[in-house]
Structures are given as structure tokens and as C-alpha cells.
Amino acid sequence: MAAITDYASLLIDAGEYSGRDDVAHLFPRFVALAEAKMNRVLRIADMETVGTVVLTNGDGTLPADFLEAREVLTPDGYSIGAWSLSALTDRYRNRGGYPQGYAVVGTTIMARPTANGNLTMTYYANIPPLTRTNPTNWLLEKAPDAYLYALVEEIGIWAKNVELVSGARPLKENAMAGLTLADNRARWGNGQVTLSGVTP
Template identity: 30%
Template sequence: MPLQSYSDLQASMGRWLKRPDLQGLFPDFITLAEQNFDRKIKTRSRRARYSITPTTNRIALPSDWGRVISAEFDSKPLGFFPASTDARMIAFGYQIKGNSLFLTVPQLGTRLSLEYYVVIEPLSTSNSSNWLLQDAPDIYLWGALAEAADYIRDDTSQQKWLARRDQAISDFIDDDSEAKTPEDQPLNMRAS
């Protein structure tokens, strides 16, 4: 049976675990796995762009933002400064506080462009699929099984599922990187 939906994933977990008593916890295991995916998977599928011409120095970040990759104002790169930095010390940059970006620039009214990673949209009964489940269902299955094995304190199974999850994530990221390189291009070596 293919893993195309939230219910397919839960059904597959049931077959792999052979523990019907845990079925009510499957959503928790999936949620915990998704938290790990959000921290580890940074691929083209997660990238998004947001552009705005701000009229104030405080800009609400997009609802799906997870992490800013780069920011440009008037086509010039903006520097990032931690929230603890005194804004008066910033000549041309930004800070993130909560779900807002605070911009320090000489003059407003020019285009701000953000490239960012979106949060992986969590699976649920109302959201039965997302791009990651469609592109890499094995990552979801191994990740959720690892969380289940941790719950039942089955260290041997947990190590096996973690290894499979991590290998699947690594392969997925490598495949994403390889997709950026033309297939028939020879590599040229240069002497240093």
C-alpha cells in the first residue's frame, strides 16, 4: 500500500509496529518526527520568497516562515543582527523578534525581499498530505517509527529506525543537491 496520506502513514505504522494499543499515540509520534524534519531538512521544496514594500520598520513575517535564508532591501543584502543587539547600532540590517522582522534602513519605501524556509506543514486529519510525504514517505515512516520505539523503550528498534530515517534524510538532501547540477556536465579539476 502506498503512503500517500496521513491515514496511510498511520496504517503502515500499525503494520510495522504490530502494537494496536499504540494507535492512539500515532499522531504524537508523527508530530515529534515532523519537529525533527523541520530542523534537518533544508531543500528547494522548502524555499519560498516574500516581497513587500514596507511602510513601517516592523514587518509581519509570512505565516509559513521557518527560517530566513537571506534578506535584501533595494536589491542590497541586509545584515542579520540578533534580537539582543541594540537597534541603534545597526546601520543597514534586520532583527527578528517573535513573528516580526524589524528593519533598520536609512529610508523606507523600497522593496524588501526575503528568501526563507517554510515550516513543514504538519499532517493531520484535516491536512492529509504535504510535499514531504509525497516526495519522501520513507522519511515519515522511519521517523514516526523511531519515535514510537523510543516511547516503548525498544532501544534496538529505535536505533534501526533512526539510522533508516537519517539515511533517508541524507539521501533526500543529496538528491536535492544533485538536481541543481546538470546531469551530463563533466567535472573539471583545477590545480591550486
């Protein structure tokens, strides 16, 4: 088996592993389904990006590839946290000023008190979709096995092949768990416990 380096080689290997190279015309659908499932679970540093959200009366449109906020900074550089929508509304109803918190509603971020300006957001972004015209991305380069087994699983689901699904799924989950473990070690391998707030 040759190394998986791009979209084409991924599809070749997925066809060989699944024994279903006769459904190549469906592979784009399978890849999209596999990516959708991985986007729901995976949260590692490679997914982090920084973007700007323009606020108008406290509301701004989230980036198209937004999954989850990691840090949100106000125009003056202060970090604000997520609130429940009801708590944010009750606390800052009809008030203006520097934002103290935010809530995500659909594709909108609501910062309150209301203000204009830009939020700087570090967030987890969707895995860049693999296609024939976008044949590689960071995940395929870093963990081709995760992509391979995720794709084989989708082929098995489509084919109603329980054995194929039950074989591919744990391999996919192990690959994703390995990514998360490596990410945690990279972030916190030499970390120390630091207490915040008042200590005795």
C-alpha cells in the first residue's frame, strides 16, 4: 500500500480497504459525512484560528467555519466569557458599554452590554473539506489513518455492511483519540497546576 498523501490516494486506499472500489462516484459524499462527524468530536490545536468579528449594536456574524470559541477578546483586549442567553439578557438589558460577556445564537455572537467595534476571536474551525480541487489539508497530512477509517466506516454504513462498520469504527476512534492525546501532551506536557482566586 502506497502512502496516503492526497484526496486521490485516500480514495484508492478506502476502496481497497472496503472492497468497494465500485462506488467511487459516491466517495465525495462519504468524505463529507466523515468530516461532519469528525468536526463534532475533534478539538485540537490544528483546528484553532484567529478571526475578527465586527459588532453592530453588540451583535456580529460568526465566521463561516466556526465550531467553538476558545477565547474572545473585546476591542480593548480584555477576555470575556460565554454566558447563557437568558442570563446575558437579564443582566445587561438595554445597557451599552464595554462587553462583559457573550452568547452564541445560531450564526450570531451577541456581546453585552451592547457596543460597536471588533471582537478578536480564537476559535476551533471546521476541518477544511477534502475535494479533488482541494486535495489535502492538515488532518490528512497529520493523521491519514483517521481519514481512511472514517471513510471506510461511511462506505460500510452505506453498504449496510455491519462487519465493515464494526471493524473501521474503533480504528477511527483510536486514531482520533491519539490526536487528542498528542495535542494534550503538546499543550500541557510540562504544565504546572496553578490555583486562581483567593487561597488560604
